Each structure stands twice: as C-alpha cells, then as structure tokens.
Amino acid sequence: MSFWKRWRMSWQTDKIKTLEEIKEIVDRARSEGKKVVLANGCFDILHVGHVRYLKHAKSFGDILVVAVNSDSSVKRLKGEERPFMPDFERAEIVAALECVDYVFVFDDERLDRILLYLKPHFQAKGTDYTPETVPEYPVVSSYGGKVVICGDPKEHSTTELLKKVKK
Numbered sequence: 001m002s003f004w005k006r007w008r009m010s011w012q013t014d015k016i017k018t019l020e021e022i023k024e025i026v027d028r029a030r031s032e033g034k035k036v037v038l039a040n041g042c043f044d045i046l047h048v049g050h051v052r053y054l055k056h057a058k059s060f061g062d063i064l065v066v067a068v069n070s071d072s073s074v075k076r077l078k079g080e081e082r083p084f085m086p087d088f089e090r091a092e093i094v095a096a097l098e099c100v101d102y103v104f105v106f107d108d109e110r111l112d113r114i115l116l117y118l119k120p121h122f123q124a125k126g127t128d129y130t131p132e133t134v135p136e137y138p139v140v141s142s143y144g145g146k147v148v149i150c151g152d153p154k155e156h157s158t159t160e161l162l163k164k165v166k167k
Contacts, residue, residue, distance in 0.1 A: 015095035016103050019114065022065055025102060026118050035061035038120040039150070040111055042069045043090045044083045049126075051097065053151035057124035058099040060148050066094050067114060070107040077109055112139045119143045124150045 039057040058064040068091045074083040095103045131147040
C-alpha cells in the first residue's frame with residue numbers, strides 16, 4: 001500500500017505534502033523573500049532531542065520543512081528491525097509539532113537529490129555533525145545554501161533510548 005493511501009486512512013493534516021507540493025511551497029516562499037529551512041530524520045521514536053533539533057532549525061528561517069525517511073530507507077540505514085512505526089505515522093507525529101510547517105516522506109538515504117531540487121536556504125543537521133562533515137555539504141554549498149547545526153548536544157538518540165527500554 002502506498003504512503004499516501006496509508007496516510008489518507010490515518011488522521012489527515014494539511015502539513016503533510018508530496019515532494020512536488022513542497023517544491024511549489026518553497027518556490028513561492030522564495031519569491032516572497034522568505035527563508036526556508038530543510039531538516040530531516042527517521043524520527044522513529046520522537047524524543048526531546050528531536051524536538052530541540054527542530055525548534056532550533058525553525059529559528060533560522062520562516063518555513064521549516066521536515067523530510068522523514070520512508071520505511072525502506074530507515075531499514076537500509078538502521079537495520080531490518082527498524083522502523084518501529086510506519087512512515088505515515090512518523091510523518092503525522094512530526095507534523096503535529098508547532099515549529100514544523102510542512103512534512104514529506106522520502107525514500108533516499110541522503111538528501112542530495114532533494115536539496116538540488118528544492119534549494120532551501122538552510123539545511124539543518126544535528127550536533128553530531130559540523131557543517132563540513134555533513135554528507136550533503138558540497139551540494140548545499142553548490143547552490144549557495146548554508147548548512148546549520150541545530151539542537152542540543154547529542155545526548156539523546158532512539159538507539160540509546162531503546163537500549164534503556166530493553167534493560
């Protein structure tokens with residue numbers, strides 16, 4: 001079953017869009033002189049580190065767009081036992097945060113293609129990176145964007161939270 005069919009069966013929100021709809025929103029925002037921030041993640045089990053990351057990311061611009069990894073990309077990144085929640089539920093939870101303006105689900109492991117397509121002013125990454133160590137840094141720099149590091153020190157992670165729960 002496709003992401004959109006599953007999502008339409010869940011509680012609907014106008015914050016969840018297709019990539020093509022996000023492109024229109026970003027282009028319109030740019031023409032209005034607004035700054036767009038793109039953040040991303042699996043958001044498998046939402047925790048305070050995610051909230052702080054996204055709130056800080058929003059402070060860099062007018063519109064915060066969040067790319068949520070699809071189920072298949074989470075499996076490729078985190079292993080076969082993940083994700084714990086399907087992508088349409090993770091997207092809905094992220095969309096419920098006040099600081100988040102729009103959400104879309106993507107299937108890639110990295111954002112290179114999406115960054116080149118959307119060209120947001122800022123790409124937000126967590127504090128486990130420096131701007132130069134962000135894998136997509138060259139892509140963001142190529143179109144004049146900026147990588148920003150957001151959130152509190154990397155003291156929170158779903159993986160660590162799960163280890164505590166298993167104990």
